[in-house]
Amino acid sequence: MRHPSVTARRVAAASVSLVLAAGAAACGPKDNDAKGAGGDSTPHKGGTLTVLNANPQQDFDPARLYTSGGGNVPSLVFRTLTTRNRENGAAGAKVVPDLATDTGRPNKDATVWTYTLKKGLKYEDGTPVTSADIKYGIERSFAPELSGGAPYLRDWLVGAAGYQGPYKDKKGLDAIETPDERTIVFHLNKPEGEFPYLATQTQFAPVPKSKDTGTKYEEHPVSSGPYKVVRNENDGERLVLERNPQWSAATDAERKAYPDRIDVRSGLDSSVINQRLSASQGADAAAVTTDTNLGPAELARVTGDKDLASRVGTGHFGYTNYIAFNPSIKPFDNAKVRQAISYAIDRSSVVNAAGGSALAEPATTFLPDQKSFGYTPYDHFPASKAGDPAKARELLKEAGYAKGLTVTLTHSNAKDFETSPEIATAIQDALKKAGITVKLQGLEENDYSDKIHDVKTEPGFFLAHWGADWPSGGPFLAPIFDGRQIVKDGANFNTGLLNDKSVNAEIDAINTLTDLDQAAKRWGALDKKIGEKALTVPLFHPVYKRLYGEDVKNVVISDWTGVLDISQVAVK
Amino acid sequence: MSEALLAARAAGTDTTVPAGSGARQFWRRLRTQHAALVAAAVVALLVLVALAAPLLTALEGQDPTTYHPSLVDSARGGVPVGPLGGASADHWLGVEPQTGRDLFARLVYGARVSLGVALAATVVQVAIGITLGVAAALGKRWVDQLLSRFTDIIVAMPLMIMSLALLAIVPSSFPRPVLVALVIGLIGWGNIARIVRAQTLTLKELDHVSAARLSGWGTWSIARRELLPGIAAPVITYAALLVPSNITVEAALSFLGVGVKPPTPSWGQMLTAADVWYQAAPQYLLLPAGALFITVLALTVLGDGVRTALDPRAASRLRVGTGRRRESKAAGGGTA
Numbered sequence A: 001m002r003h004p005s006v007t008a009r010r011v012a013a014a015s016v017s018l019v020l021a022a023g024a025a026a027c028g029p030k031d032n033d034a035k036g037a038g039g040d041s042t043p044h045k046g047g048t049l050t051v052l053n054a055n056p057q058q059d060f061d062p063a064r065l066y067t068s069g070g071g072n073v074p075s076l077v078f079r080t081l082t083t084r085n086r087e088n089g090a091a092g093a094k095v096v097p098d099l100a101t102d103t104g105r106p107n108k109d110a111t112v113w114t115y116t117l118k119k120g121l122k123y124e125d126g127t128p129v130t131s132a133d134i135k136y137g138i139e140r141s142f143a144p145e146l147s148g149g150a151p152y153l154r155d156w157l158v159g160a161a162g163y164q165g166p167y168k169d170k171k172g173l174d175a176i177e178t179p180d181e182r183t184i185v186f187h188l189n190k191p192e193g194e195f196p197y198l199a200t201q202t203q204f205a206p207v208p209k210s211k212d213t214g215t216k217y218e219e220h221p222v223s224s225g226p227y228k229v230v231r232n233e234n235d236g237e238r239l240v241l242e243r244n245p246q247w248s249a250a251t252d253a254e255r256k257a258y259p260d261r262i263d264v265r266s267g268l269d270s271s272v273i274n275q276r277l278s279a280s281q282g283a284d285a286a287a288v289t290t291d292t293n294l295g296p297a298e299l300a301r302v303t304g305d306k307d308l309a310s311r312v313g314t315g316h317f318g319y320t321n322y323i324a325f326n327p328s329i330k331p332f333d334n335a336k337v338r339q340a341i342s343y344a345i346d347r348s349s350v351v352n353a354a355g356g357s358a359l360a361e362p363a364t365t366f367l368p369d370q371k372s373f374g375y376t377p378y379d380h381f382p383a384s385k386a387g388d389p390a391k392a393r394e395l396l397k398e399a400g401y402a403k404g405l406t407v408t409l410t411h412s413n414a415k416d417f418e419t420s421p422e423i424a425t426a427i428q429d430a431l432k433k434a435g436i437t438v439k440l441q442g443l444e445e446n447d448y449s450d451k452i453h454d455v456k457t458e459p460g461f462f463l464a465h466w467g468a469d470w471p472s473g474g475p476f477l478a479p480i481f482d483g484r485q486i487v488k489d490g491a492n493f494n495t496g497l498l499n500d501k502s503v504n505a506e507i508d509a510i511n512t513l514t515d516l517d518q519a520a521k522r523w524g525a526l527d528k529k530i531g532e533k534a535l536t537v538p539l540f541h542p543v544y545k546r547l548y549g550e551d552v553k554n555v556v557i558s559d560w561t562g563v564l565d566i567s568q569v570a571v572k
Numbered sequence B: 001m002s003e004a005l006l007a008a009r010a011a012g013t014d015t016t017v018p019a020g021s022g023a024r025q026f027w028r029r030l031r032t033q034h035a036a037l038v039a040a041a042v043v044a045l046l047v048l049v050a051l052a053a054p055l056l057t058a059l060e061g062q063d064p065t066t067y068h069p070s071l072v073d074s075a076r077g078g079v080p081v082g083p084l085g086g087a088s089a090d091h092w093l094g095v096e097p098q099t100g101r102d103l104f105a106r107l108v109y110g111a112r113v114s115l116g117v118a119l120a121a122t123v124v125q126v127a128i129g130i131t132l133g134v135a136a137a138l139g140k141r142w143v144d145q146l147l148s149r150f151t152d153i154i155v156a157m158p159l160m161i162m163s164l165a166l167l168a169i170v171p172s173s174f175p176r177p178v179l180v181a182l183v184i185g186l187i188g189w190g191n192i193a194r195i196v197r198a199q200t201l202t203l204k205e206l207d208h209v210s211a212a213r214l215s216g217w218g219t220w221s222i223a224r225r226e227l228l229p230g231i232a233a234p235v236i237t238y239a240a241l242l243v244p245s246n247i248t249v250e251a252a253l254s255f256l257g258v259g260v261k262p263p264t265p266s267w268g269q270m271l272t273a274a275d276v277w278y279q280a281a282p283q284y285l286l287l288p289a290g291a292l293f294i295t296v297l298a299l300t301v302l303g304d305g306v307r308t309a310l311d312p313r314a315a316s317r318l319r320v321g322t323g324r325r326r327e328s329k330a331a332g333g334g335t336a
Helices: A013-024 A131-140 A152-156 A214-219 A270-279 A282-286 A296-302 A335-344 A347-353 A389-398 A421-432 A445-452 A473-481 A501-511 A516-531 B003-010 B019-031 B034-051 B053-060 B103-138 B141-156 B159-169 B176-187 B190-203 B207-214 B219-255 B267-277 B282-310 B312-320 B324-335
Strands: A048-052 A082-084 A095-097 A112-116 A176-180 A183-187 A227-233 A238-243 A261-265 A312-315 A319-325 A360-362 A405-412 A436-443 A461-467 A536-542 A544-547
Touching (some): A048 A270, A131 A176, A270 A282, A296 B267, A347 A536, A421 A436, A436 A445, A473 A516, A501 A516, B034 B282, B103 B176, B103 B190, B103 B219, B103 B282, B141 B190, B159 B176, B159 B219, B207 B219, B219 B267, B219 B282
Parallel strands (some): A048 A261, A405 A436
Antiparallel strands (some): A227 A238, A238 A261, A319 A536, A360 A536
């Protein structure tokens, strides 16, 4: 997932922000060991799992879901060619086969990927799943009325750039071949070693053409997973899922599907959700949330209560909150000024503003501190914990600002503890010690998002954040630092306007690698190299804390999503 | 002396008596109301605290914006370390969760914003209200129609929603407290204008005004010398009640995130940040809420006292304490 409020390339804003909310919100025990609170921690089948959410699942069409948003409740209904490894922590950042027998077989330069479907795959109506259905599912995600997914398919598939979907263009995409009912071949216009990650997206879920009802498909999507939708009220506000008898655990090693029924109730206030989960009364004892974290004040209360503290899941999603500079605006064209600010940052007060050490980890690298991203530790401008104002003043003097400097920091007015006023004022206070006077410019959320992603209006100094569409360095670094991805008219994410030939070449070189461990190392090295340019000041990586009810067992939280995996939860 | 002049004198609006006696009478009446006196003392204290904010915080040795990361428990969401929200000899009322900023300093600086904005907004409301109210009462029929309908529209408009809309479109470079005061002032003058218009319509039929008109005085002179003193009483009364309502509007706007900007503290802003902390750090919420409560209560009681002191009927009751009989007699005399 890219950055939450950033609707990647202006794809359906509503669906994406929903997805992002779902993805960014995370939970689950990394520290705790993934066990429920009850005495008998062995999970059993049966019961009803209640899901208490803030955001309704307005999109339930596999074409419209963004990467991480498709990873939770929708993942119970949609199976994809590959999927996330449903395990705790770092092991959960691996990609594993789902409908396919393996994670994909590339040709020599990783431009052609071939998958074979498992035998015995069936939809909820008993009809077999075919490779043509997967091709059709991908094709319909190109239809303008079903927008919302990530842009990779359009960028990567040969001849897909202008494709308008199967409703307008009956011929379909030549880039996807289905030589037989169980084989599907993808032709890419450039080497993409990370294609197996892309194949986890819900766009790779099979959609039977005869059952496709266009924009109405989301009212009753045909299930290939362990549950089927039996009720969908008020555009996803209340969802009821029940077992899909045609699903066979023999073909699905990932989804555990313990509960008989999943009851999703959304549109709730986040404080109500946390209050209900902490009270854990009645049906709420068997409840989880897939989109609501504990806030700082709630955490303060929960940590003072042993029972509640034992029911908190902790998750780490690949995500970085940072300060972005626009070097085309003075004085940020001067690397020394950018470095001075890097030195002056007080990460302990920024971390506190973000909710304290339990909800945020100080960051000095742009890449998240996880192995799958290729995390390579570096701290080019060591600010210690509380900042180094003396070093900052020295650099400002060298830059010609011996008497100090006044700058404007742009932030959003969202109450998200990410790009919000709390973080901005913490930075303002820290820079004051270095002789930098910071004026704050708080913008309404959408205004902020529009301004920072338009090269014509981009401010010089602003708060930003970025999340991964999958746990790898590629989708984390390329949109932000690839010079060819600077978008002049439209949503631009390369806010540092970096167009460095050696960086671009290295991005291309790593994309050809199909050995993902090898690629990760190279992404880490690239991050370290780009870090020297001081185009960003990494601030912190968020940590997600979520409560779950007393009867909830088998809590699994992977580093891929940082979120409690609903397919693993048991309530008996 | 005509009946009308008697009535005017009774209403404390007779300008033919020496100026000092009205004010003396007012003070004498106000003095008899203990609640109003206490309220006045509280308001005076609050204003003093607001004015002396830099002095008081210097005395404490703190300021409202400096972060103290060591005074909050980072592992527990940033809850203040120690009992009573981290209150100590250094931080008299404790510190703010997450930031460790001094709460006493933020509270007294917040008083400046809350009181300053409310008073400035009241001045704007009164100025517009008097101008338009008098103009409507003295102007030609179509002027009255136009201004009165305009006033109706302003009164009918929801204050909060209008303020939100106005505050959202003004560029953020405009000084925020001034803007908030202006916006509240520009929207909330409707009732004052109505009261002034009604009072002016009554006054302009009185003999002394007619006499002035017959003597060839211009409209402006009549308004200034004969009418303004007469409308002062209801305006002061209403203004005293407007101040607390303006304080709550400012707090509400800051609460919604469109009031004054961080790091400038205001009570409304403190309430916004504090509402989620009511369980983990209750004093963080109770301090600005309590300050707001005391201020609004004191100003309301004072406003009530001022109205009573200016209202002859209530005043006569206060003075003599014989109640309804005399009151009805006075009323009867006035209208006979």
